Amino acid sequence: MSIEVLNEVGYPVSESELGQCARYVLEQMRVHPQAEMCIRLVDEDTMAVLHEKWMDLPGPTDVMSFPMDELRPGRPGEDPEEGVLGDIVLCPSVAERQASEAGHAPIEEMLLLTTHGILHLLGYDHAEPEDEKEMFELQRQLLLTFLAQRGRR
Known part of the structure; x- marks a missing residue:
C-alpha cells in the first residue's frame, strides 16, 4: 500500500504512526495491497476553505475525506479492487482541542480521525442512526485493536 503523509503545517506528530494506523485499518478492511491514499495535515484556514467549499459549512472541522476510485472493503473470498x-x-x-476536551492525547485523536476518515473513504457514513452505530462501532474496534498492538510493531 502506498500511504503518503503530508504534514503541511509542521505539526509535531509521528507521521509514521499515522501511516501505520492507516495501513492497519486498510489491511483489516481488506483493501487491495496496491491501493493508494494520502493524509494531509493542514491549518485551520485551509480546512475552513475546504469545509465551506465541499460541505457548505462555516469554519474549520477536524477531518474531511475525499474519495477517488470509490473503493469498498474487500469481502472474504473475493479479490479487492485496485486503485486510489x-x-x-x-x-x-482542531484535533488537539478535541483531545483536550475528551481527556486524551492529541495523537490518539489524530489516530481516531485517521480511522474515521478511512471509513468515509470506504463508503461508510453516519447520517442515519443505524449507519452511525455501524460506523462508530467499527471505528472503535479498529482503533482499539490498533492501539493494543502498536507497542508490538
Missing part, C-alpha cells in the same frame, strides 16, 4: 482510495485532510489544531 483518496485523501484524508486532518486539522491538527
